[in-house]
Structures are given as C-alpha cells and as structure tokens.
Amino acid sequence: MSSIVLEARDVRYRYPRGREAITGISFHVRRGEKIALVGPNGAGKSTLLQMFNGMIRPDSGIMLFDNEEIRYDTRSLRKVRRGVGFLLQNPDRQIIAPTVYQDVAFGPVNLGFDETAVKEAVAVALRQVGLEGFERRPPHQLSGGEKKRVAIAGVLAMDPDVLVFDEPTTGLDPSGSEDLMELLDELNHDGKTIIISTHDVELAYPWADRVILLADGRIIREDVPDVAFGNPVYVRMAHLSVPTLLELSVELEKRGFTIPERKPRSVLDMVHIIEQHTQGSCCHPQPGTITVCNVDEGETGTLASWVKARKGLAVGAMGTRAKQCAATESIPLEFTYGVIDKCILRALRGQDSLILTTGRMVDRVAVRVDAYGKESGNQVTVIFLDPARRSL
Amino acid sequence: MFEELLEDVAQKNGLREVNTTVKLAAGLGAIILCLLASSYLAPLFIALVLSAAILLLARVDIKTYAELFLVPLWFAFLSAIVIVLISGGEHVYWSWDPLPFLALAITRESINTGFFIFCRVIGGMSALFFIALSTPMTDLFAVMRRCHVPDFVIDLAMIIYRTIFILMDQVRQIYHAQVMRLGYSTWRESITTFAAMCGAAFIASWDEGDDLIRAMDARCYDGKFALLGECRPAGFRSVATLCLFLVAGAAAVYASQGMTLL
Numbered sequence: 001m002s003s004i005v006l007e008a009r010d011v012r013y014r015y016p017r018g019r020e021a022i023t024g025i026s027f028h029v030r031r032g033e034k035i036a037l038v039g040p041n042g043a044g045k046s047t048l049l050q051m052f053n054g055m056i057r058p059d060s061g062i063m064l065f066d067n068e069e070i071r072y073d074t075r076s077l078r079k080v081r082r083g084v085g086f087l088l089q090n091p092d093r094q095i096i097a098p099t100v101y102q103d104v105a106f107g108p109v110n111l112g113f114d115e116t117a118v119k120e121a122v123a124v125a126l127r128q129v130g131l132e133g134f135e136r137r138p139p140h141q142l143s144g145g146e147k148k149r150v151a152i153a154g155v156l157a158m159d160p161d162v163l164v165f166d167e168p169t170t171g172l173d174p175s176g177s178e179d180l181m182e183l184l185d186e187l188n189h190d191g192k193t194i195i196i197s198t199h200d201v202e203l204a205y206p207w208a209d210r211v212i213l214l215a216d217g218r219i220i221r222e223d224v225p226d227v228a229f230g231n232p233v234y235v236r237m238a239h240l241s242v243p244t245l246l247e248l249s250v251e252l253e254k255r256g257f258t259i260p261e262r263k264p265r266s267v268l269d270m271v272h273i274i275e276q277h278t279q280g281s282c283c284h285p286q287p288g289t290i291t292v293c294n295v296d297e298g299e300t301g302t303l304a305s306w307v308k309a310r311k312g313l314a315v316g317a318m319g320t321r322a323k324q325c326a327a328t329e330s331i332p333l334e335f336t337y338g339v340i341d342k343c344i345l346r347a348l349r350g351q352d353s354l355i356l357t358t359g360r361m362v363d364r365v366a367v368r369v370d371a372y373g374k375e376s377g378n379q380v381t382v383i384f385l386d387p388a389r390r391s392l
Numbered sequence: 393m394f395e396e397l398l399e400d401v402a403q404k405n406g407l408r409e410v411n412t413t414v415k416l417a418a419g420l421g422a423i424i425l426c427l428l429a430s431s432y433l434a435p436l437f438i439a440l441v442l443s444a445a446i447l448l449l450a451r452v453d454i455k456t457y458a459e460l461f462l463v464p465l466w467f468a469f470l471s472a473i474v475i476v477l478i479s480g481g482e483h484v485y486w487s488w489d490p491l492p493f494l495a496l497a498i499t500r501e502s503i504n505t506g507f508f509i510f511c512r513v514i515g516g517m518s519a520l521f522f523i524a525l526s527t528p529m530t531d532l533f534a535v536m537r538r539c540h541v542p543d544f545v546i547d548l549a550m551i552i553y554r555t556i557f558i559l560m561d562q563v564r565q566i567y568h569a570q571v572m573r574l575g576y577s578t579w580r581e582s583i584t585t586f587a588a589m590c591g592a593a594f595i596a597s598w599d600e601g602d603d604l605i606r607a608m609d610a611r612c613y614d615g616k617f618a619l620l621g622e623c624r625p626a627g628f629r630s631v632a633t634l635c636l637f638l639v640a641g642a643a644a645v646y647a648s649q650g651m652t653l654l
Contacts, residue, residue, distance in 0.1 A: 053610060055606060055609070055610060078612050078614075081609075081610055081611070081612050082612060086610045088603075088607065088610075092558055092561075093600070093603040093604070093607055094607050095554070096551065096554060096604065096607060096608055096611075097550060097554060097617070097618065098529070098530045098533065098550050098553045098554050099530045099620050101618070101620045102550070102617070102618045102619065102620050105618030105620075106608075106611055106613075106617070106618055107611045107612060108618075109616045109617065109618040110611065110612045110613055110614040110615075110616050111612055111614075112614070118618060135620065136408075136530065136531075136620065137403075138399075138403060138528070138530055138557075139554070139557075140554075140557035140558075140561070141400070141403060154611065155611075158611065158612070
C-alpha cells in the first residue's frame with residue numbers, strides 16, 4: 001500500500017513573462033493517501049496541482065506518475081490524464097456538455113469505450129455522487145453543489161487512481177462542504193488517492209493524512225497535520241491560522257491536562273481528553289448503543305416504522321445513498337456528517353443512535369468504534385440491524 | 393432585461409418525457425397542414441388544438457404563453473392590415489388614392505386574403521411554439537444526429553449551447569454590477585456602460601474558450617462527444633394522439649376548402 005504513485009523532483013516553473021511560481025519542489029504521494037496542499041492565495045497551489053496531470057509542464061525537474069517520468073506527447077498525456085483525474089475550482093469551467101449525462105460520458109467516450117461501457121460508467125459515477133435521475137438536466141439549472149458533483153462524476157467516470165481537487169469547497173455552504181469532504185472520504189475508502197488544495201485549515205486538519213504547507217512556490221513543511229499545523233512559525237509563514245482544536249489542546253496542555261502523543265483531531269478526541277482529567281465523571285455509567293443499518297439490504301419502507309417505534313433514537317446517515325434513502329422514507333436525520341463520532345458522543349451520554357449507511361462503510365463504523373474503545377477504554381456496543389427484523 | 397428563457401420553460405414542461413420524434417412530427421405536421429390549407433378555418437383549428445396542448449398538456453403558464461404570442465401577433469396584425477389595404481378586389485368597400493402610384497382600398501377579397509394570412513401565421517406560430525416549449529434543445533441534438541447532420545456541426549452546437557448560458561450568466565453579473573454603480577443613469581452614460589459591458593463580456597468569453605479547451609484536454613478529448621440517445625419509446629397513447637391530431641387537421645383542411653370570412 002505504500003507504493004509511490006506521484007512524485008515531483010525539484011520542479012520549477014515560471015509563468016511566461018512572470019515571476020517564478022514554483023521554485024524547486026520535491027515530494028511524493030503514496031497510493032491511498034489523503035493529502036492536503038495548504039497555502040495562501042498565490043502560493044502556487046493551483047500551478048503545482050496542474051503539473052500532476054500534465055496540464056502545466058515544469059521548466060526544469062521531473063514529474064513521475066506510477067514511477068514513470070511524465071512525457072508530454074499526446075499518447076503519454078492521455079495515459080496520465082486517465083490516471084489522474086483533475087477537478088477545477090469552478091465547476092462551470094469543467095462542465096462542457098449540454099446535459100449531465102453527456103458531460104459525465106465525455107471522458108469515457110473519448111477513451112474509446114463502447115456504448116454499453118459508457119452507459120455503465122456514467123451510471124456508476126452518478127450513483128457514487130448521488131445524482132441518479134439527473135441525466136437529462138442541463139447544467140445551468142443545477143445548484144453550485146450539484147454542479148460540483150457533476151464535475152466529480154465526470155472525473156470518476158474515467159476511473160482514475162488519483163483525484164486532484166483544486167479548492168473543492170469554495171462556493172459551497174458549510175453543510176455542502178462537509179458533504180463533499182464525506183464524499184472524498186468515501187472515494188478514498190474505495191482506494192483512490194486524493195490530493196486537495198485549500199486554505200481552510202479547519203477542514204484540512206481532521207481530514208488529511210499528510211499536509212503540505214506551501215508559500216511563495218516553496219514547501220515550508222510536509223508532515224502529519226498536527227505537526228504541520230502545530231508550529232506557529234510555519235503557520236505564520238504560510239499566512240494561515242492554527243486549527244481551533246489544536247490551539248485548544250495546546251492551551252489545555254499548559255493547564256496540566258495530559259494530551260496524548262496523537263493530538264486531538266475531532267471533538268470526540270477532545271471530549272476524551274477532558275473526560276480523563278475529570279476521571280470519567282461526565283461519562284454516563286451505562287453507555288448507549290449504536291445500531292448500524294445497511295440501506296441496500298432489505299425492503300424499503302420498513303425502516304421508518306422501525307425508527308418511529310424507538311423514542312429518543314437519533315438517526316445519522318453516512319454516504320449519499322443513505323441520505324437519499326432517509327429522504328425517501330422521510331426519516332428525519334440528526335447527523336449528516338462526522339456521523340460516527342457524533343454517535344459515539346451520544347452513546348457516552350447514555351443515548352442510542354442509528355446509523356444508515358451502505359456497503360463497505362458498514363464495517364467502517366465497527367472499526368472506528370473499536371479503535372475508539374481501545375484507545376479510551378470506553379466500550380460502546382455496535383449492533384448490526386438484520387434487515388429481516390426491521391419490522392419488529 | 394433577463395427574463396425566464398424559452399429553454400427553461402421547455403426543460404420543465406409537462407410533455408418533456410414524451411418521445412421527441414412524436415413532438416416534432418406534431419409541430420412540423422401542423423406547419424405543413426397550415427401551408428396546405430386554403431381557408432382560414434383549418435389554421436385556426438390547428439392553433440386552437442396546439443395552444444390547448446401547450447397550456448393543458450405541457451402545463452405552460454398561460455401568462456408566459458400569452459406574452460410570447462403577443463410579440464409576433466402584433467407583427468402579423470400589422471402585415472395583415474397592409475395586405476388588406478394594398479391588394480385590390482372587385483367588391484370595394486372603401487378606397488383612397490393619396491398619390492398617383494399608391495391606391496389604398498378595402499375590398500371583400502382583400503379582407504379575405506388578409507384574414508387568411510393572419511390565421512395562417514397564428515397556426516404556424518403555435519406550431520413553432522409547441523416545438524419550442526415542449527422540446528428542449530438538449531433533446532434535439534440526438535434527433536440532429538439521426539438526421540445525419542455532420543458531427544462537427546452537432547458538437548459545435550452543443551458547445552455553443554453550453555457556453556451561451558455561461559456567457560449570459562457573466563453578462564448578467566456585469567450588468568448588475570453596473571446598475572448598482574448607477575451605470576445606466578443617463579442616456580450618454582448607458583451607451584458607454586453598455587460598450588464597457590460588451591468589452592468585458594468579450595474578454596470573459598475569450599478566457600472561457602481557453603478554459604474550455606483545457607477542461608476538454610484534461611479529460612482526454614479525442615474529437616468525440618457523447619450524445620444522450622432517445623430512451624423514451626413512443627408510447628401508444630402519444631402516437632395515437634399524434635395520428636388523431638394529424639387526421640383531424642387534414643380533415644379540417646379538406647372540409648374547409650374555399651371557405652372565406654365574407
């Protein structure tokens with residue numbers, strides 16, 4: 001899993017008649033990683049990202065994809081662009097065709113898929129981003145978030161290994177951004193390597209495996225998020241701010257709280273730190289349970305009554321299809337992002353919750369809850385809802 | 393300045409899910425019937441049926457439809473009046489010769505001709521509006537391919553279609569920015585402001601073109617464009633309605649042969 005998929009070796013780039021935008025950058029990206037490229041406006045983020053799929057050719061230095069040097073003839077570029085999907089900041093500039101179907105099909109058709117393969121690829125991509133039934137809609141009638149999803153589907157339809165997103169959350173409302181970050185997590189879970197550029201530290205801090213701080217065309221620091229964002233000097237150099245959670249944990253540490261080696265990356269981690277300090281007095285003696293339901297299994301329409309029969313149950317949905325399912329069964333959702341953490345928090349208060357999700361993410365809930373249990377010593381029970389027993 | 397577009401109405405109309413060919417056949421058939429008709433009754437009948445279809449089946453807002461219809465209607469009305477005045481006839485009701493080469497007269501024949509042409513225009517217009525309001529442009533691309541329009545023409549049409557909306561959006565933003573800063577306050581001012589908007593829109597569209605090429609390149613453009621084929625079969629009900637309409641129209645054309653207003 002640790003094979004290198006993208007690499008830059010001392011790349012430099014100067015815009016025609018302009019200043020040097022990239023001044024000697026070397027780094028690598030491993031397969032399956034989530035990388036955040038963080039820096040102020042004009043740091044060279046977009047320029048660097050466009051080198052990944054050969055849109056910009058560095059003046060010197062080499063880029064490698066799959067351990068092969070990127071060459072700039074048409075054939076090689078096609079191969080690279082198929083492997084590295086690129087998402088522009090403004091989806092309007094990415095969407096070419098007059099209908100959603102045609103736009104998503106653009107890549108597959110040009111890759112020479114036959115008609116059934118194109119249809120299949122489009123259907124899968126639209127399903128992944130939760131836009132089934134939008135095939136005939138013209139893009140100018142969609143909302144900003146929907147356009148973004150169409151653009152993502154267009155990239156996904158080519159089935160790239162690496163996804164590069166330039167400022168994916170600009171122009172989206174907070175809940176839209178959280179949705180998008182969840183989608184990125186989902187895609188990463190499917191084995192895609194994801195690189196995003198952003199200047200939103202709060203978003204990058206909990207999400208990324210590795211952060212690359214960029215300023216004035218150079219890499220200032222490349223490390224795990226808590227180290228990269230933890231040093232005020234680097235953060236100031238990159239014109240950023242320290243993420244609130246990190247700042248809080250530093251303050252708590254100064255006040256005698258024990259902060260674990262791995263800095264808190266979520267509210268759940270933070271609560272755990274505070275709890276330890278108060279010797280668990282704010283934890284409910286009888287923790288609640290988390291029920292997981294795979295919405296792909298079992299009949300539709302049975303779930304609503306199951307939920308209604310249980311008073312005080314909070315419902316969260318993970319993934320686009322689970323959210324659609326909740327909407328069709330008109331189940332009110334309490335949580336739509338960061339669902340697992342929020343349900344664990346609820347369980348610690350002694351309350352029960354239900355997580356609607358699909359496919360592989362079912363196991364993710366158990367894994368996450370287990371990992372939390374081992375780390376904190378608080379056991380929370382996860383129950384898998386048997387589709388046959390839903391009517392009970 | 394920026395009202396709801398015909399295309400937006402078409403995208404939401406009630407006949408959107410009906411097979412495109414059936415809708416086109418109804419519209420084009422109606423136009424041909426209007427041309428074949430020799431009396432004012434058949435075009436009026438066709439206009440009535442198609443307008444009812446637009447309002448009741450396609451569920452287009454009656455106000456929108458009336459506004460759309462009124463613009464060409466005025467034009468047709470003025471043309472009909474000119475025809476009534478200058479085409480002569482035997483039964484003269486009123487005449488006036490203001491100039492040696494200009495004789496104006498209202499005759500029974502000229503009224504008949506004028507009214508007939510006016511009705512024909514109404515019939516043809518309702519047929520065109522029927523197509524425009526029930527069939528969005530996006531559905532026509534697939535029909536164009538089936539009619540063997542060259543691929544590059546269709547591809548160009550599709551890219552133009554997409555960019556029109558992006559450009560319009562930009563023009564709208566520039567226009568609003570100008571209005572907010574009192575750009576169109578005086579007549580002189582509005583001329584310079586409008587010129588500035590044209591310049592800005594030109595540069596924006598130039599940039600847009602650059603970006604379009606890059607976006608297409610990034611997605612491995614190889615000269616191919618996907619088309620969304622027709623996946624809505626012509627249902628029995630829609631075909632039956634179409635046949636009924638065409639037969640009734642043809643019957644009206646035949647039955648009303650030679651009938652005149654006066």
